[in-house]
Amino acid sequence: SSREGWFGHMGRIDAIRLPLLAPDFREREIFCCGPDPFMRAVRGMLDAAGFDMAKYHQESFAAPAVEEIPAPFSPPAEDGAAAAVEAVTPIRFSLSDVDAECVAGQTVLQTARASGVRIPAACEFGLCGTCKVRKVAGDVEMSHNGGILDHEIEDGFILACCSKPLSALEIEA
Ligand code: FES
Known part of the structure; x- marks a missing residue:
């Protein structure tokens, strides 16, 4: 698989892995970026661990609004030219x-x-x-x-x- 050769942690961070990865996490500033449910889970975990939430920062990870999707075909030109060709x-x-x-x-x-x-x-x-x-x-x-x-x-x-x-x-x- 593509994970062959990777011996580090896999999956989401949790209350057990966090202190293993960053034993001094309570003294740190934490920056979080990811989908909403992930950031909610991280906030909940930090809050439960007694982290000072004033030192928690996050950036939302959301797709920008999709602009109107262009029509796949151009409308035929008035003069009947070959504009309908895709x-x-x-x-x-x-x-x-x-x-x-x-x-x-x-x-x-x-x-x-x-x-x-x-x-x-x-x-x-x-x-x-x-x-x-x-x-x-x-x-x-x-x-x-x-x-x-x-x-x-x-x-x-x-x-x-x-x-x-x-x-x-x-x-x-
Ligand atoms: S799928 Fe994330 S950069 Fe293309």
């Missing part, structure tokens, strides 16, 4: 040996899913980095939220969940 961009997923077509407005992740290519993903708004894949060829427009570092971008990596093709792509997935 705009698609080819994406080659090299490891899966799949040639897919990305409909205008779709992300690399959505295209992968629509064509049966598995790219792991979690937050789906460019924060967690789970969907990081290497781009072998082509250009994308990527609007991430910190889930990828500059040097990774320079090395050709993209976050599939928030990248849209600007040209034909080849992706290592």
Whole structure:
């Protein structure tokens, strides 16, 4: 499995693991970021452990409001020109040996899913980095939220969940 070679803790932090990981946690400032139920559980655990909640800070982890989703087809032009032709961009997923077509407005992740290519993903708004894949060829427009570092971008990596093709792509997935 992908966890082979990992000997550290797994799963959520709890009242038993917290003092093992940070014996002096009561003296520390604690910063928490994650989905709401997770942060609620952390707050409850700290409160129960007698932590001074004035030293607890959190950042909510919520998807920004989705802007209106663009229609997949452009309406036919008044003059009957060939505007009804769907705009698609080819994406080659090299490891899966799949040639897919990305409909205008779709992300690399959505295209992968629509064509049966598995790219792991979690937050789906460019924060967690789970969907990081290497781009072998082509250009994308990527609007991430910190889930990828500059040097990774320079090395050709993209976050599939928030990248849209600007040209034909080849992706290592
Ligand atoms: S799924 Fe979290 S950054 Fe893409």
